[in-house]
Amino acid sequence: MPVLEGKELRIVGFLCNWCSYGGADTAGVGRFAQPTDLRIIKLPCTGRVNPLFVVRAFLNGADGVLVSGCHPGDCHYTAGNFYARRRLEILRELLDVMGIQQERFHYTWVSASEGQKWKQVVSDFTARIHDLGPAAAFSGCPAVPIDMDETGIKAAG
Amino acid sequence: MAHTQELRTLIARELPNLDLVLAWTGGFDPLSSTPLFITTEADLDRLAVGPMHVQNLAAYLPSLKGRKVGIVTRGCDSRTITELLQENLINRDEVVIFGIGCTGAVNIRKVRTAVNGAPVTDVEIGDDVLTVTTGEETHALRLQDVLMDKCYTCAGQAPRMHDHMVSERSGCLATGETPPSSLDLLEGMDARERFAFWEGHMDRCIRCYACRNACPLCVCKDSCVAQSRDPHWVDQSDTPREKLMFQAIHALHTAGRCTECGECERACPMGIPILAMKQALNRRIKHLFDYEAGMDQESTPPLFMFRQQEETIKERDAR
Ligand code: SF4
């Protein structure tokens, strides 16, 4: 059940497998109540986060995008998040000049044991996106509905 | 004219050792210019240099890797060459640089707009005035007003390295205040206005990809992610969304590499101000990493490296 009142917004989360996805799991196991707007996509590492993933998410109608990975220095692959930090910092500027408010994008570091921090990040970021409201959309082309049959991607489980 | 003659002599002397030399010649009308590929001495008669000869010839170098190539080079073009060398996309010993001192490059689109697109019959370059004749009418344009964006922020008129240098030409056509750029215009807008700005411009984009093909750093050819991956990064629908996505790809794939040569915007047949995105990223990169592309052959582009402690990047709160 959504904790926040009103309509849910579309928030996409790109999480690394080793730390933040574990952190989200920890929050779940601990039964911490969290808003449910976030849709999580698991990746091996924040170094795998092509900044274009984030752009594509926004252009397809996301209202907010969150990237989270291991703390700097704790990357499972040693340096993935160090590269990611530079790329995502530059991405902020691109979003800004494109007319997508920088506040709609956030990247952070949450370890597998930080269930409490994960809950805080999700709650704070969701609240921020709700303050901003729905993102600007192209007047001629609405958000993209995804036909799962066409993607060829099978649902897990 | 004396400079052109001097350049011809320099090229003629080296030509026997080279497969070809990249230079400029006149185009289909007095305003336009086109690249000239010199392979024999007879080609030298057509060679022309000056403010109307504007293409960044370094864009051809990566595809000519492995051959011995001469290239006529201005200050800004040499930054492209430096960047290509940094990325091992070309070999220094295969390139012979004929340096010229540049006085500024004319933004042909601004001139065509100023004469309302009328067919141009004659162009004369004065000290600070460009006289353009369209049939019966003559228009006197201040050169300071019709230069390319990059000329107002030029980092050096002479190339940063050369093998042969034409005697220094003096003067600079950028003589006054920098006129406002598209980035300045965007700066004055809020997010929604910017988004609408791009939606409007992208609506006019004909998706010819001239911007990519003209870019000296877009070296992937048939492997461009915009067309070669499955599932596709951009679909084939003719919408501002897909076209803006393509521009995001171009901007991010040249981030930390783009020297602001302006070829993307110059090549665009629709006059879409796509350079603004790259200028914005470059400004941020300068601020964060104190880095400008194509200035130092020994340095590593900022997104090819990292520091464990990033002094200039602050952690932010999700709130
Ligand atoms: S992105 Fe544009 S300005 Fe930058 S290097 Fe490529 S063509 Fe030149």
Ligand code: SF4
């Ligand atoms: S050159 Fe201009 S019209 Fe062609 S794809 Fe690029 S932005 Fe679109």
